[in-house]
Each structure stands twice: as structure tokens, then as C-alpha cells.
Amino acid sequence: MYRFLLTISSISTWIGFSLSICPKGGIPGEIEGSCLFVVKLNGTFESAKEFCLDYDGNLVSIKSEKENEKVLGLTKVLPESTKFIWLGGTFNGKKITWIDGSSAEFSALTEGSPSGNLLMNLTSGKWTTSNWNGMFPFACLSQPQQDPSNQPPSCPPYSPCPTGWVYSEKLKQCYKTIFNVIFTEADEGCRMMNSFLASIHSDEENDFVNDLGKAGIIQPTWSQVPLIGGKRTGPEKTDWKWLDGTSFNYTKWADGEPSNNGNNEFCLQTYSDLMAPFDKSAAYLYKWNDEQCEIRYRVAVCKQAAKF
Ligand SMILES: [Ca+2]
DSSP states (O other): OHHHHHHHHHHHHHTTOOOOOOOTTOEEOSSTTOEEEEEEEEEOHHHHHHHHHTTTEEEOOOOSHHHHHHHHHHGGGSOTTOOEEEEEEEEOSSOEEETTOOOOOOOOBOTTOOSEEEEEETTTOOEEEEOSOOOEEEEEEEOOOOOGGGSOOOOOOSOSSOTTOEEETTTTEEEEEEEEEOHHHHHHHHHHTTOEEOOOOSHHHHHHHHHHHOOSSOBSSGGGSOEEEEEEOSSSTTOEEETTOOOOOOOOBOTTOOOOGGGOOOEEEEOOSOBGGGTTOGGGTTOEEEEOTTSOEEEEEEEEEOOO
């Protein structure tokens, strides 16, 4: 779907009509060609900002009551327990500044709010502020694609990966870590970025993904080591698939795994760090464990093919 939209986008800019990169669930923004969408991942203000940049956009700015209603409407896809989302502005105690440079004539900020980054209260639609590094879902506003005829001559793309992704030249793949996710959020988050939770096909790739996902400390519990893109399809040890559809032709199971404890271990993680529950034994390091999908993982690794 995403690739399809990109293709439409390049053709339509060529014929002088603009269309932005708009993930599933996105709706047109106020400016023609812009796209407004809500991201279900929990992120800090900074990581949310970075996520929107990948879409050639910013955390959303709100210029009218109508836009405020639009954003609030989009948040209906979020779990009911979600109380706030990040908006793309900061309040210094006197005035709001939007990241994208929009004018701050409209405001729904609750009176008496302290300085901090803007959050929308999903019960009231009013805004509040946060000056601590909380994790919340967020809304992005991507910009219309520029008409190439108005642009200076372009250089060839300098990176085989989108901004914020890590490139492996040997593997010809791009990788990105996302944080604080259960499986469904991670799966959806990767897909929104035109990728999948990572599959692993060689010792080299296994090392790369583990290096990327490690915290560098002895981990006290399973939720702290990375979630990757394997999914159990049945009760047998060999009943596994990769979400990206590639062949499950390489495995790196830790001793006694996959154990399918309680017949409820349908997801796959890799011990990127030493694990305190195993007496810190290095025998498990960089090896895999089947685990429950509902655990909130500290980190998950997404993967997509490099552009060149
Ligand atoms: Ca297990």
C-alpha cells in the first residue's frame, strides 16, 4: 500500500498535482496534499518528532478549532485507556511555538498550564503541557510533496536508508529500533514505516540485530531484550514464520528453546544482553527465545531492504 502511494505520488507530482506520503488511516490535512495521521506507538516528544520526520512531516500543528476536532477524531483508533497524545508545539509559559513554524493564533491550552511540550487531552480535546519525558502516542502532519520542476537539480540520494535508520552495507538492509511496545504495536509500527519486524537469516545478521537492540547491562527480566519478527504458527518447534514472508531458514535458539511455556509463546525475542535469571550465563547471549506476545518489550527491531 505504502509503495503504491509512493508511486502515485511520483507520477502525480510529475503531472503537477501534489500528494503526500499518507499511511493507512491518514486523512488529508488543511493544506492540499498534506496528510494527518495518528501513530499508535508510545514515544517521547523527541522520538515522536523523529518518527514524523521520516514522513517528511512534523508532529501536528493545530491552527483552528476545526483542525483540533479533526485530530481528536483521528484518535478514536487509540485504546480507550489512552488519555493524551503529543502535539507538535511547546509552551514557554507565555506563548506556543509550533515546530513547523505555524502561527499560534489558535489555542486550546488549559489556563495555568506550566511551560512544556504540548499534549492533547483526549477526553476534552483541550491542550495541556508536559515537562517530563513521558511516553504517549502522537499525531503527525506530513507535508505535500514538492513539485520537482520548482526544485534545484537534485543530487542522487546519499543514503540507502530513510532518515533515522541504521544501514548494514554487507546485508544491504536498513534497521530501526522502536521502544516500549507489545507485539501488535511493534508489528503495526514497523509496517507504518514500510518495514516489518526484523527477520534474521545469518550469523552476521543475528549479530547486527543483537548489537542494535542491546542495552549493555545485565537484564533482570525477559521484557528487556529485543522483540524480532518471528511468529509461531503451530505447536511444533519448527512451526515458525517470519512476518516479512522470507523463509525461516536460519535459527539461533537458546538451550531448551523454543519452549512454548503454557502453550502461549507465539513471539520471538533475542537475548542481546546477559540475563540475570540465567545466572548471567553467556551461553544464552545472542540466542533466541520464544516469548509471550503480550509482554511490553523494551525494544523491537524493524527491518526494510536498502534502497540501493
Ligand atoms: Ca521460551
